Amino acid sequence: MTNGQDTHELRGSERNALLRDLGAADYAWLANHLEEVSLGAGALLVRENTPPSHVYFPQTGIVSLVALFSDGSSVEVGTIGCEGMVGLPVFLQTESTPHRTMVQVDAALRRLPIEIFEDALQALPELDRILRRFTDAYLFQVSQTAACNRMHDLGQRAARWLLMTHDRVRADTFALTHEFLAMMLGVRRAGVSEAAAELQRRGAIRYSRGRVTITDRGVLEQASCECYAAVRARFDSMLHGSAHGAAHVAAS
8 A cells, every 4th residue: 555655656656658647546546556566587477268366567578478389389479568558358358368478578567456456447437448548559469460470571570579679678688588589489499590690790789698789779670570660650659649648658
């Protein structure tokens, strides 16, 4: 629980776009129930086909939804960072998702128990409206990723993934192994190594000992397919279309 001063300080440091977009009174209501957690890359948030116990609002880092297959392979179907909420099946009133939900890049998150979240949707109509806009943008991301995986080569997809990660972590250097990127893209490690080597040769990134540094974002954008720009535009539109979003985009 928080007092009024704590709530004011919490909102002032808020990095999640959805929470930040709430009015002061609604945010104060929600802040009384928010719990802060920090999790490392690979941490499991929700197991596939299992009802979740919480919804999560990332502050930093990235969460991935991963589809699993009977042969043991997997591929990332969606990512969520500080622009969104982990737990859309709860918002959509479904009990679970067939996808595994895991931390992709070390994350600080604020979470709500499911029961409190459901109460919040009844008490805070603005939260419902904000989450509807996020759901639209997130589903566009998922469908665009599916199309991208079919239409574009590995180098373009790797560049798209790195750009999306760069946007969310807000840092030029972050932890990333070839094994993890291969799992996210649903390809063999050797293919990822070749794609990363080409991006490094072009001066877009520098990779060493499980950490990647974006050295020239412009080159990385040139290497990506159009899917990155399409998804970015959709999320920017979601924020600009809200009552407070435009100012938050400018401040991000």
